[in-house]
Amino acid sequence: MEAAKAEILAFCESKSKNKSKFYFNDFTKLFPEEKSRAVKKILTALIQEEKLVFWSSGSTTMYGLAGAGKQAHSEGED
Template identity: 65%
Template sequence: MESAKEVIMKYLDEKTGAKSKFYFNDFTKLFPDAKGREVKKVLTALVKEEKVEYWSSGSTTMYGKAGAGKQGAAEHED
């Protein structure tokens, strides 16, 4: 699980400049031999560790690096 977390965090670090939110399927492509449920467990663990956060439009749930992107910046304004 720790190595999978590292793969996801590296992917987010590399891609965050281009975009800040990613679909679940973007992460399943990183682990072609893993089942979706296994990838979901890794993402959930990263959310619990507050390294990754959920973002929902109401109909779509996406994932992003905690505090990254326009939404993250706006949430920390006083």
């Protein structure tokens, strides 16, 4: 679990120059051997640890690094 968390955070940080939010499917591609439910549990754990944030537009759900991106700045999260 800890290795998977580190891999997700490294993935987000490596892409942070271009993207601040990621779709759930972006993370399932990191773990093709895992079921989507297992990946969801890892993401949920990172959200509970406040390392990732959950963002929803109502129709789209995305994940991002806590305090990163335009949305975070406009909502005073930085």
